[in-house]
Amino acid sequence: MRLEIAVLAIGDELISGEISDTNTARIANLLRGRGFVVREARCVGDDEARIATALRELARSHQVVLVTGGLGPTRDDLTARAAGQAFERPLILHEEALGLIRDFFHETGLEWDPRNEKQALLPQKALAIPNITGTAPGFWMRHEGCDLVFMPGVPEEMAAMCEREVLPHLEELCGGLAPLQERVLKIFGLSEPRVEGLLDGADLPGEIGTAFGVDYPFVHLKLRLAGERDSALLDRAEGEVRERLGDYIVARDDETLAGNVGRLLTEAGLKLSVAESCTGGLLAEWLTDIPGASNFFDRGAVTYSNEAKNEWLGVSKRILLDQGAVSEDCARAMAMGMRQAARTDLAVAITGIAGPAGGTAEKPVGTVFIALSAGDAEQAKGYRFGGERYKVRRMAACMALEWIRRYLAARGGTRPGR
Amino acid sequence: MRLEIAVLAIGDELISGEISDTNTARIANLLRGRGFVVREARCVGDDEARIATALRELARSHQVVLVTGGLGPTRDDLTARAAGQAFERPLILHEEALGLIRDFFHETGLEWDPRNEKQALLPQKALAIPNITGTAPGFWMRHEGCDLVFMPGVPEEMAAMCEREVLPHLEELCGGLAPLQERVLKIFGLSEPRVEGLLDGADLPGEIGTAFGVDYPFVHLKLRLAGERDSALLDRAEGEVRERLGDYIVARDDETLAGNVGRLLTEAGLKLSVAESCTGGLLAEWLTDIPGASNFFDRGAVTYSNEAKNEWLGVSKRILLDQGAVSEDCARAMAMGMRQAARTDLAVAITGIAGPAGGTAEKPVGTVFIALSAGDAEQAKGYRFGGERYKVRRMAACMALEWIRRYLAARGGTRPGR
Structure with missing residues (x-):
């Protein structure tokens, strides 16, 4: 009933x-x-x-x-x-x-x-x-x-x-119910119509219903199975979806992207440190919100001022003067410096302009540079994110997590979205 | 109409x-x-x-x-x-x-x-x-x-x-409306019945309606005035409430406690740095969520590991070994070390056990130490906060803000809750 x-x-x-x-x-x-x-x-x-x-x-x-x-x-x-x-x-x-x-x-x-x-x-x-x-x-x-x-x-x-x-x-x-079984796949980097387009003609079992949701910046695809049916049908549907969306699936069900990254780091026995400027602690807060965060998280630096970037992360005054704090070179130096200071396996850095003020013609509000130092290399890249201050900050912190997730996925054999 | x-x-x-x-x-x-x-x-x-x-x-x-x-x-x-x-x-x-x-x-x-x-x-x-x-x-x-x-x-x-x-x-x-005028007083440190008890028999103007709300850990008292009436009535009601609740009012209307602290620091021309352990960046995130945060915020350290507390904040290995990272001495050393490292006017530190794991008989989950270094002194104190991990973290970050607000209120002549 x-x-x-x-x-x-x-x-x-x-x-x-x-x-x-x-x-x-x-x-x-x-x-x-x-x-x-x-x-x-x-x-x-x-x-x-x-x-x-x-x-x-x-x-x-x-x-x-x-x-x-x-x-x-x-x-x-x-x-x-x-x-x-x-x-x-x-x-x-x-x-x-x-x-x-x-x-x-x-x-x-x-x-x-x-x-x-x-x-x-x-x-x-x-x-x-x-x-x-x-x-x-x-x-x-x-x-x-x-x-x-x-x-x-x-x-x-x-x-x-x-x-x-x-x-x-x-x-x-x-008198007891047959629960509705549901699987939520959390997608990062594709719009809702793009996801629907990629799934057009997918061979999902007929018993599976689908629905969409948005939790900025994620799109949630929900696979549903009513009644007492075999959950293997959900597995089959998920497999089909994964074949089409592949690596855009960053987390599943109750897990968040941060939770997924934390679990992958813990499983790999790796430690992370983070250096944040425009996100101001948001990334560290997400990571330490996870019970047991001390297993994979060593420390974070919220280096808002240039002095902090120079003293704690060793970003050279030359970079800060010539390229400025919002630059690819600064992000790369922050990640390198952070990793050296904390002696962690990985370090990620974020620097940018979250707005509403502080933008210029060359570096408008939403300009964000992200860098990752891991293995024997650093990588860094610039983005231009849209929306208000909180959206730029959210998007920047998510993108930094996604860099870590992709690095761990490429490194290990484990499936990153699970 | x-x-x-x-x-x-x-x-x-x-x-x-x-x-x-x-x-x-x-x-x-x-x-x-x-x-x-x-x-x-x-x-x-x-x-x-x-x-x-x-x-x-x-x-x-x-x-x-x-x-x-x-x-x-x-x-x-x-x-x-x-x-x-x-x-x-x-x-x-x-x-x-x-x-x-x-x-x-x-x-x-x-x-x-x-x-x-x-x-x-x-x-x-x-x-x-x-x-x-x-x-x-x-x-x-x-x-x-x-x-x-x-x-x-x-x-x-x-x-x-x-x-x-x-x-x-x-x-x-x-055809145009006379807006409902409302003033929200945000109260920290008193329960809802305590607030109502303190206001019993208060001489509020008859035109003023009151209502309560809760936004953990704050109690919101709303003063309302319908129609085109003189807003001086709201001022009078607010004055009456302030006389009874005094310093428990920590912010007003759209302002948050963090926003209030940020404004007070900016007005006083003071710079702040923060050292966080169990709150993991939450306090830094709240402060940097405010546009213009660079006017009062220099940097934050999320020193999750003991090494980070020792290297960045100069917390002695003796304290970490004898008293442990969750101790009054450690909190005080974190605040002192943070202030020295950042050369800011104030520094605040938080260390504790947010749970669900990590508690002991002597230091159960919810044990949090807060310290403030400002002027020519440090102060530190221990608390035992109730509730789940996110509640302990929220309460700890709010209490640290409240310490700063009270320090600034005692120092300057400005009214801190405005």
Whole structure:
């Protein structure tokens, strides 16, 4: 049985432009792991009438509605009241919920604040759901064939509650599911129509569905297989795609390009250091975001000033004076100097003009030089990337990673995109 | 006149968990600048029937529906078809749209791909909207008192189209609006209930509304004033809040804590360098994300290995051996060494255990030491931060910024939170 599931995220900040709703994606990811699919997602503000309307509408057209947000202790947390209004159930002080809140305060040694009692006011006949990472308990209620599950809006609390308390019950509800199998191939260096063009006439098994997504600067190609079918079909489809897109596939599924590079370095037993100017630490941050980064990452230098490039990386004053800090020679010298200083197997360097200011006629905003020092050679090259500051920085850091990935692929026999 | 506006974001990737929808927040921000408010936001996948249903429902209950996504050239881009189906209008090859697409290819020197012709298939009586940054034109249609505006899903293209082509028409539609005035105070170091408790009984002007938001690890307090009222009321409210929350307010409105620190450093004519271990470049990345960062930022060291701490920052082998890299002495030595190496006015250092591995009984995951070298002294202190790796890293980088902000506040006479 396939459940029709909707997500409702509540909070003024989600529709005011202040922040983006990330809970929906997080819920969808958790559900997908168990074979559930979200059909629709909505955001409404902290407005009791609008929350109630959304709850009623979603309950009519779905079998499960997962709600996040508005369970907190402050006055603009209105979800429980709105649920009561939507389904005509008075709010009652829920003894079990109150117990859960008091337990949390007791266990974490936090000072009890009477404001938190408000969080135990739930619609009649609701079941309280424990919150192991925060004060607000969730709750579960049923209305005319629809299960409504209310979780906190704090992403960490929501995710923990969803995983531990909600998913097992959903699985009971529908007696187990055949999960949708999906494989995501992450493509770097080809546009979406180019990818589709290259795949025209590809001999994919008929059971495989395909879809596209973009996560700048990557294009994601999704291969999907519904139901209990043999995952060898996905392998066959992936093989077919790889034959046509080849080395443009830089990562797969949950792995990022940085994660892939980190894994390849670890497998090869190689150490990396990075020298960054215009990316200002972005590349180092991506690499060290990976648990276990110390296995392959030695150090990074964010050499914003010319003095730093000269002192730490040994870039000569002559290069800085004659060619300037944004030049092929400077990038090459940065990579060489970095590798010598850190005594790592590889070093990569990035220097450029991310904008909005600093561009010239000769070197406009978006001009970026990348260099790699590895084995017994250095290579360096200039690019002109488009878009705003954050896009130039992202693209530059991705390109540097891609240089490392291609170097490792050419060097070893392992398949780099896996 | 206040328009009822809804946003509909289309794409499988938005409800599958692959990415979060950021377009809604971007649209809401653009609208807010002109006094418009989004009332509801929805996401549906690339499914013609579901898109059509959402369009019909939203058109019934709103005066304006802003749609993004699904205008691309590939087979899973179904928005124009769904719009045609929803309002019973056949698709036609729209000559003006085709001209806009051809113009874009001509101007950017891209090779013409016949697949792009699909992007000119629009519902009858739709008006094409030019896309200056990409191939897919948008379109505008009216159905029974509702204006529906269709924009591409690529955030940059969507934002440019919304700002240049859509907002001016919306303003015409309602003959100009008195914008909602809002001030956001960003609070660091107090929980949401603590903030609400401190504000209990505050003498805010009656016209001022308040709301809360969380952007980890910050609490946002929003002061709102509707209509054409005097913004001095906001100033008065802000003054009242500052008296109660004082120095916990670390930034205001669009400024981030990093942006605030960067501005204070620039105003004071001071230069900063940073030495990072567990944050791995995150702090440097935040600081260099600010245009003009070279005015206050000299360099950063991502000294992941002990060798790097010793060679670049002069942390003695004795400290690394006796106290370890995660220690107060090491943090202090890192800050001192960084400041000496870079000859900057200030240097800040972070070392800790971000997890998930690497913790011990004595130094569990979340143990972080921060040090600041400035003026004629160094200070250092240990913390124990909660949560996952990314939370520990974020909290550590924020705390280091807060140290700098407080140092600058104590040093100069300027108000640090402005």
